[in-house]
Structures are given as structure tokens and as C-alpha cells.
Amino acid sequence: MPATAPMMSVEELAARIPDGAHLALSKDDSGTAIALIHAMIRGGVKNLHVVYVPVGGLMADLLIGAGCIATIECSGVSFGELGLAPRFRDAVQSGAIRIKDATCPAIYAAVQAGERGIPFTPIRGILGSDVLSYRDDWKVVDNPFAAGGGDPIVLVPAINPDITFFHARWGDRYGNVWVGKRRELATLAHAARETLVTVEDLYDGNLMTDETLVAGTISSLYISGVAHVPHGAKPLNLDGCYDIDRKHIRDYIREAQTVEGFAAYLDRTVFGNKVAA
């Protein structure tokens, strides 16, 4: 029988992320660990190297604005239809953070290579792009399997972050977590050395032995810490639980246009309350 795993607080999870850590985080989709991001900001973590897999949104803009990030690697940071990411934009324009521009499938491929324990992976496309020109850690070789020689192809190195984290729908007492169709979270957990998870609800049973839930479950084998944090993804969405708070995001984008406005947002939202409203 599997051993039970102890629950932690969100502050304890945040404390496991040291200055200078290399993180890889999924995009702001269902199940973004915003409460954990808030705890990290309160803890004052610094000099993070963060890979967004493959793009960033609120999570990136908050960490950048709060001065936690030294280097960001991603294919884009924005709020989609709702607007541009003001702290990201200013930080790149001023040179306050270093950016390693990428393209979505190259990041996915690099994390999958990390999951598979291989040092690199080929990927189609990208040739001719300045994304490639500026990435001296990517290489171009001739496809060794091309019949007549030639056929240049891009190789990207594997990504094996120190830590990944996310907010999941359920966690059970054995430390397993259910992420449903968000398969890329499992890939990240496999590629990362440590995986921290906040969970919306506790699941009374073993997620690994439920015939239907197991397909969307990440085994505790990969999980180094779990905190029970209801509403842990707010103001973003968690499928099946709550929708994104569009007004909150629009207000954020407006307020975070200035350093002062962003500071006021943090004061109110991150420092004023233990958990985001």
C-alpha cells in the first residue's frame, strides 16, 4: 500500500523555491498556481530563471513586476484578448530582465526531451527565424537520415528544470494529484527534479486506482510537496470550478501600466491578504 504524504502550507511550498532556481511553468491555463506565486512574492525570492511552457501571462507579469525573475525563456507573454502584459513589456524594454525568445513547439519539445532523459531533440520549422539566430544554445545539423544529404534541421537542448509547480483540481492522501487533460503538467513533472502542487480539493480515495481518473493523474512518485489551497488559481480559471475573472485582469492591466500602480496592486492583492480574493 502506498504511504501517505504530508500536506504543506502554500508558504512552505514557496520556501522550497530558492533564489536562482531554474523553474519551468505551464502557461496560464486551467490550474495556474496564483496563490503560490503570491507566496513567492511575499517571500521575496530572487534571480529566478523561468521557462514558460510555452507562454506566460499573469503568473509571469506578477513575478517580473515583483523583481523575482532574472531570465525568462518563453514564446510570448500576454493576456490574449484582454491585453498586453505591462510589467513584462517594460522589463524587456528597459533590459531589467534577460529574455530568451523561443517558439512554442521548441519549448514543448525541449521539455519532452527532458522527460525522456535525452540531451536534445530535433524539431521541424524555425529555420530562417531570428528566434534561431539569437539562440546560441540551439544548433542546426543536416538530418543524418536524409537520403540525399542536406535537409537542415534544428536541434534544441532538453529542459530539466529544478522545480515546476501548478494548481490541480484534486489531491489525494497518497500525494497523487489529478490534472485531467492538462497532460503537459505531467510532462513537466517528469522533466523536473521537484514538483510542487497546490490542490483545489482533497480527493477521498486513491486517484491512481480509480479506473477513469487515473488517466489524468500524476503519481506521487514525482511530487515533492502538496498544499490544499481552495481558489488557488484565482483570479484565473480552474476548469469545472471557476472561470477567469476578466474584470480583475482588465483592472490589473490598467493598474500595472505604471510601477506605482503595480505596487498598489501587490499591496492590496498579495500583501494585504494571505490568499487572493
Add this chain to the structure above:
Amino acid sequence: MPATAPMMSVEELAARIPDGAHLALSKDDSGTAIALIHAMIRGGVKNLHVVYVPVGGLMADLLIGAGCIATIECSGVSFGELGLAPRFRDAVQSGAIRIKDATCPAIYAAVQAGERGIPFTPIRGILGSDVLSYRDDWKVVDNPFAAGGGDPIVLVPAINPDITFFHARWGDRYGNVWVGKRRELATLAHAARETLVTVEDLYDGNLMTDETLVAGTISSLYISGVAHVPHGAKPLNLDGCYDIDRKHIRDYIREAQTVEGFAAYLDRTVFGNKVAA
């Protein structure tokens, strides 16, 4: 709204597999399409090139014994604790089929490369093995990312079969099928040009929009034919429905030691009844 997909018979599915087709099939785990294998044998398909991902069992031994396979690529064929595979053994010893020996993770990696649309993938290990010596379609290169040069690594070409098939727990009217945690079936469906599925039961709803089932569902986008075949995996198992019939397999292994015994088994089990008992 998604369009509904027409159901086929198992004989119609079998008819979609032409002589000489390149197949890749999952191992004999939960959800092996034995009824479809029987239909293929009745249809007399010939000269198949079959990759077992990564190993074969009853499915392989039946197709080999019935003379359907010209080339087999796999990491092993056996019945595990129950015994060796007699028709496979005899066919390789006599040279009746060509075998391309592989090792499990190389086959998985090659199918994943097929899924990702890349021409090859690196893989660790294997160096020093005669599996590599005899595979002139595999290559060894120095890892281009190794700091000091050197670091030889094996590259295997992608596998993109013409067809894959399997037996799934549920199919819905939109052509989606649920395979639960058998993720490698989704990988196969993505890598293959066509995917044929027999399903145990019909699911009344849309598997792609069910919050918990979607994680184990393969979208109809990848499926070219579905047949409703209750007990379609028997005498093998289907998790949650029926267990493997160990006595049947033991009797099979005993009977199939000789060509005559195998012929008698086929007469009784494949040709005598439309669906395996």
C-alpha cells in the same frame, strides 16, 4: 457541434488493412483487438510489416502462424509467465519471417518521434548491444551538445505506420474512443496515418466534453473506423470488464507447438465462429 461517425463491422475494419501494410500495434495489454485479428486472418491479409510497440504476444503469434506477416519489428514476443510464443519461435528459427530486433524504449521513442513529426530521435543506452549492430537503419553520432565533444548517442528513425488498431473500452457517436491510462495508444494514433478501433461498449454522450473522461480519450480527428465488438479483446483482458483467460492461453501454447495444432486452433477459434469465444 461535431459530426457523427458511422459505425463499421469488424470485417469492414479488417478490409481496410491491405496486403503489405505497415502496422504498428501496442503490446498485448488491456484492450488488444483480438476480434479484429481474427477477421484479418479470415480475410487472408498477407505480407504485413508489423511493429509491436514494444513487444508482441497472442496477437503476434496468431498473425505469424496464419502467414500474415512478412517482417516483424519488436523487442520480444512471448506470453510472459504463461510461456513462449511457439509460432513466433518457429518462424524466426526457420527464417519464414524477417525480424528486426529492437529494444523497448527505442520503439517507444521512434513512435513518439512519429507523433511529433520529426525524422529521428536520440536515445540513451543501447551502445554495445548487438541490437544496434544489426540495425542498419539506426545511427550513432556524437552528441552535438556535449561540452568536450565525444558522448556517442544512438539515433533511431521515426515510426509512422500506415495503420494502427486496438480495442477500447468505450466509443461515442462522434467517433471518439476512450482508452483510459493506455496513453501509448494515443501516441500510436497520432503517429499513424489511419487508426481503426473496436470498442467494447457505446458511450452515450461526448467523451471529449466529459471533464474526467476526456483525459483518456482519443479524438475522432485521428480515427478512421470504429466497430462495436463486445468481448473484442477476449481471450485477453480489458481492464474493468474481463480478465485474461489464462487457461485458454496455456491451451493455445500447448496446441500451437505444431503447425497442425495451430491450424486446429484457428479452425475452431477463428474460422468456426465469427467472434472468438
Add this chain to the structure above:
Amino acid sequence: MAFSREEQLICVIARMLEGQRNISVGTNSPIPAAAALLMERLTDGWARPLLLGSSRHYPANDGGVEFHDRAAQGRVDVFFLGGGQIDGEGNINLVGIGAYPKMKVRLPGSFGSAFLYLTVPRVILFREEHSARVLVPKVDFISAAGWSPPGVFRRGGPYALITSMAVFFYDKDRHRFRLDYVHAGNSVDDVRANTGFDFDLASPVRETPPPEPDRLALIRGEIAAELAHLYPKFAAEKLGYTAAAANV
């Protein structure tokens, strides 16, 4: 029948989707999404829209990974790209204006463009703003290259460029755009005055046909309602969809 610019553009795009089956649309693209949903409706579901970011119109369950894998497999027939800058060779720039990396204006980033431009056979460039600021002689940063030298694996690339003023088709052999349609109210000279790159002219350059009335009705009805799940603001403000959700 009167129509808005958005409705016009939806219909222009829809005509380029005839006969195309697997139509994928990125995030933050309500007009292409509306055109894809329109084609699904007109073909009784034969055409399959795959709207990134939608839970209703995303018949895939492995997030962005599966979408990019599909493109790599050759299973995506059409995709849409835009650009902060687009140049006369079809190169697009989604990264920023000025010298990289500390750019004068930083945009979100290249997203999947560097990959999808080479793996998807038909890429439709869509950018409403038609100005010499956007349509430049040479982009400041090539997010994705409009063409590739011989020997580079490439399934397709730019097919057409649609703006609020005109429709250009792309000549893959010459790596140049050709002006084919000018939307009502604009002239070839207007287009030339607002385009920073040199382009060819179709003979003749024609006026863009107005929306087909039956399609317009669908757009304002069923399509707007469907679109509102993903783009509530757009559906409400641009297509007059009134039953929008409270959380807009």
C-alpha cells in the same frame, strides 16, 4: 444589406477556407475564428475548426503539445498569423520594434509562428491595420520566415495577406505579394500609399465582393452565439450579440 468591417473580413477569410478541412486558429483571433466556425456550419461539420484556447472548439485533449504535433504531422491544413510588422517577402515580426533584444517596443513574442509557418500548408496572414508602420520593407525581427531556400523542409507558408483595406495573395516562387482585391471605399493608390513594401498588381485588381447575405445572417446569429463562448467582448461589441455572459 449594410455590413461592418469585421463582417466583411470574416467573409473574405471564409472564401479562402473553401475545401479546407482542418482549420486552426490561434488565441486572440476572433475574426478568423468566426470564419472557421462559419465554414463548419456551411459544411455540416466536414470542416473542423480547432480554436486554440477554446474548450468547446478544440477537439484535442493534449493542449498546445497536441496542436503543434498535429501541425508537424501534416494534419493542420490552415492556420492564421498576424504581425506587428509584415514585410514584402512575407516575413512576420511578433517580437518588437527596434533593435533586439532591448527593443523600443516589445510585443508579446513569436508564439508558434516560427514553426507553424513552415509546417502548415496554407497560412493566412491577417492584420487589420493597413499602414506603412505595419507593412514594412523589412521586419526588425523575423519571428517566422516567409520563404526558405531550396532543401529546407517546408510544407507551405504564406497564402494571402488580409487587411482592413485589401487582399494580397503571395507568390511563393517570387516571394512577393500581389494585390488582388481592394475593399469597397479604397483604391489601389490608397493601398500603395499605406503599404511600406513593394508589391505586384493583379490584372485587374478587383473590388472585394460584399458578404454573402446568407452568410451574414449566420454570422450575426449562430456564429456570434458560438463565438461568444470564447470572445464574449468581440461577439457583443462587433457582432451585436446581446445574450453575452455577465463576465465579459
Add this chain to the structure above:
Amino acid sequence: MAFSREEQLICVIARMLEGQRNISVGTNSPIPAAAALLMERLTDGWARPLLLGSSRHYPANDGGVEFHDRAAQGRVDVFFLGGGQIDGEGNINLVGIGAYPKMKVRLPGSFGSAFLYLTVPRVILFREEHSARVLVPKVDFISAAGWSPPGVFRRGGPYALITSMAVFFYDKDRHRFRLDYVHAGNSVDDVRANTGFDFDLASPVRETPPPEPDRLALIRGEIAAELAHLYPKFAAEKLGYTAAAANV
């Protein structure tokens, strides 16, 4: 307390699993599986058996892919391999006897061995039959190589070889086996007479200690019951488990 050969071997293996956390066992390996389950029980779940083919003892949900990925990630500490032939350098042969490919005796195949032998730090070779037929000077086909030249990525490899007669440890620097233990009732000369390859001798070569009584009791009780889910025949015939399922 009297004990069977199988019980002896389970306890021999278990001693090699002390301090090892992620213990994986391939299919068709009831004795190593029993040892892994025993260690899980003795460490209150700290040691984690991952039994391929088991639905109860497989805390992973992506089939063989995930298992091999785990090994590649360095997350598998111990694995077991056998061999139709095993030679004095630790090479193993799971493919067949004779000249490849039309071999005189074809065996099932290499499975994951070619990969796992290099990616898993501690690989325990387990083969009950101790004969010059199995333990050969040079295997006919190298399914997986016992050692690699410098510069080849290799986390580990052969750790020990356990047979029904003896226990050898593997010297990674010299690529040779060293005889450390002989099971009760056998002598060093017996081992030499039945081993086709040359090997070193520990000083002294000792007799294998018998099963610890408390462990033996566990094996016959809880472990046999647990093992019966995956190996009903073995549990019934070798460990005397009587409540076995009907479908044996």
C-alpha cells in the same frame, strides 16, 4: 526453519535492496517481485516497488513509456535482468542461441535490456539455472553490454549475479564476476564445474546465509498474498499460497 530454494533467493535479493528506494521489476519475474514487495513491507512503504505488468504495484500511469522515461531520468534505482546466456564480462543474451538471425534456438527478445543496463545504476542479474549452457565465455548475441568504453553515457550496470547455486558480485573496473557466496549444499568446485566463464574468488567465499525467520514468515504470508495478484501460479506452487484466484 526449513526453506525452499525460492525463499532463499528472495531473501538473497532482498539483502541487495537495502537502502534502495525505487525498485523496478520486469514481467515474468516472481522472485525479484517478491523481494521488492518484501522491502516495501519492511520499510513501511519507503522502498517503492514498481512491478511491470501489475495494476496494483505500478504507481505510474503511462505504461512502458513512463517506466523507461523514469529510468532515463535516473528515477529507477534497481532493475533485474536475466539471460538465456550470461558471459563473464556481464554481457547478457535474451535473443537466442546460434548465429543471428536464423538462430538455432530463438528466445523472446531483448526487451528493454539494451537501454536499462546502461541507465539504471544497480542491475541485478538473476537466473536460476546455473550451468555452463547459461553461464558462457561469450554470449552468441549481446542483448545488453556488461560494460562500456570510457566516454559512453552509463549510470551503472551489472551489480551482482544470483543463481540457484551462488552469488557473484561484478567488478566494474575489471569487467569480471567475483564469487562471494555459495548456497548451502554447493561448493566452490561445484560452481566452477557448472560455470562456463572464468571468475574471481572472494576471500573467503562464504556460504549464503539462510532466510531470516521473520522475513520468511512475511514471505509466506503477506507477500505471497500480494504476489498472487500478479503471479498466482508462482504464489500457489512455490509459496504455498492457498487462497489463490480460480483463474490460475
